[in-house]
Amino acid sequence: MAKRRLNEHQLRRISSQQKARGKRTDSAERNAGNTDESTLGPEQEGLIVCHYGQQLDVESLNPATKGQLFRCHQRSNLPPLVTGDKVIWQAESDTTGIIVALIPRHSAMSRPNARGEQRSIAANIDRVAVVFAPVPEPFGNLLDRYLVAIEHLRLKPLLLLNKCDLMPADDSDNAADEAALKVSDLLKLYAGIGYDTLRVSCHQPESIDSLRQMLSGEIAVFVGQSGVGKSSLINTLRGINDDDNAGGAADVGGLSKGRAIGREKGTHTTTATKLYHLPGSGDLVDSPGIREFGLWHIEAEQLMYGFVEFRPYAGQCRFRDCRHQQEPGCALLAAVRKGKIHASRLNSYHHILQELGRG
Ligand SMILES: Nc1nc2c(ncn2[C@@H]2O[C@H](COP(=O)(O)OP(=O)(O)OP(=O)(O)O)[C@@H](O)[C@H]2O)c(=O)[nH]1
Ligand SMILES: [Mg+2]
Ligand SMILES: [Zn+2]
Structure with a gap:
């Protein structure tokens, strides 16, 4: 596109x-x-x-x-x-x-400004890579929150598990690192739903090659909690060192060094939204605004749409106003019992609904 x-x-x-x-x-x-x-x-x-x-x-x-x-x-x-x-x-x-x-956009990411008006932050994005890692551990239902927002924008998600060098090669016979087990289970959960998933490490070049392949021909953005390695991944994908100021390296470690961009000395990366061409093909857009991207424009009524595997069950419950909690004849609860929907995803749905003020 x-x-x-x-x-x-x-x-x-x-x-x-x-x-x-x-x-x-x-x-x-x-x-x-x-x-x-x-x-x-x-x-x-x-x-x-x-x-x-x-x-x-x-x-x-x-x-x-x-x-x-x-x-x-x-x-x-x-x-x-x-x-x-x-x-x-x-x-x-x-x-x-x-x-x-x-030229007309095929997609737009936006966020509300101080007055609550939607402001575009980037256009023509194809793919949102949701980055997570064994450390810092993914908190709450953050990944599901991102996925809901991505589904509503009709963009293509990618679940990207970074820092795989910190994980045991075969997690099946190594229960020592609980956090590592948890993230690989999460990755399996999302792969099972049908999402694109990938395990990478900034220290393992072959994993970065497969990421580069997945992003080829697309404009992608990276989202995810602080410290999971978004900036490191962007630098690695671009083939530059984290401390390559002249090459316009993204700041690693969350510290803005106040470096110059292009011709404007002293302009901070923290306010710019920038598109980087990747070697080969594919582009990445990076900005603080995107990193904070969230569920701003989602109504409680539309939440179920954001859980792709729930969609076939919409309108299938016995009661029209079913809250999918313990009602008899609830299609979602039945799907959980049959293993079609993971219980943690239904929990996540209830949590987010609560946060949206309708739970
Ligand atoms: N072991 C390991 N460490 C990594 C990897 N990728 C990034 N890190 C480290 O994780 C820390 C955080 O990385 P950043 O790239 O700054 O994380 P970020 O997601 O951009 O964080 P914010 O900018 O605060 O949102 C740094 O110390 C990196 O060196 C990886 O694949 N393996
Ligand atoms: Mg960063
Ligand atoms: Zn129901």
Whole structure:
């Protein structure tokens, strides 16, 4: 999807529609002397690879300048643009440009701002990798909470168990490390439901190769609790060292070193949402906003949809208002008894429902 290209006709149509809509604001901008139309280059496709505040870095997708970065501002008629957006833009100089149209998104991750309005944090994401590890131990029903949110955004999840170097090679005959056993059971549980799962370690290159393969051709984001190794994985996937400041390494250990990004010295990684190209194919988007991504827009009524293996039982209980607790004729409880649904997932559903205020 990320690789979907638009033909010339589609590009022109998107651009002219959005231009027409923005005509009034455009002329206001011109009057204010913000843009000199005559010096702008031709319209071309680009990809936003970094946004922080008003600042947008567009990577050219035009064969002549492919891969070059242009610091851009956007026409004021456009919605707030974010990393991952495909856009139509025009060069103003060798290093700057103006974005004139947004190519429709196929997905958007958002979160509420201080006033409760949904704000986009990244666009055109295909895959959300939920990272967990034997240490720190996964807490509560965090993984299920992520999965519910991912299902609602209709994105593809991946359950990614990191730090496998800390786990016994064969857990079946080694009960010494309880936490390790617990995480591998979790991985089996999700694999059984039908989710993509993978065991990796930043210290085992072959495991990183299979991760790279799984992410090829996609735009992915990593979520998961602090310390599970998201930044380490991103650096390892990109083939750079954790302390490679010049290479733009993601901060490992949760400490922002306040390093420079691109041309803007002193801009902290903590506020930027950035897209990294992986060697081979595939892209990763990383930002603090995404890491905090949660169940903001989910209504209690929609919660069951987020538990994929519950869906066949929706509406199958004897009572329409069944709470799936101990009611006779409850289809979910029957499915648990038959081993079709894992009891821990139904527990998780009840916990989350309670947190949403309906339990
Ligand atoms: N043993 C082992 N340690 C790892 C692995 N991956 C990461 N770590 C270590 O785990 C710690 C936390 O890693 P980070 O990459 O900073 O974790 P994070 O998920 O980005 O954490 P936040 O940025 O706080 O959300 C660091 O000390 C890493 O060196 C791994 O595969 N094996
Ligand atoms: Mg990190
Ligand atoms: Zn029921």
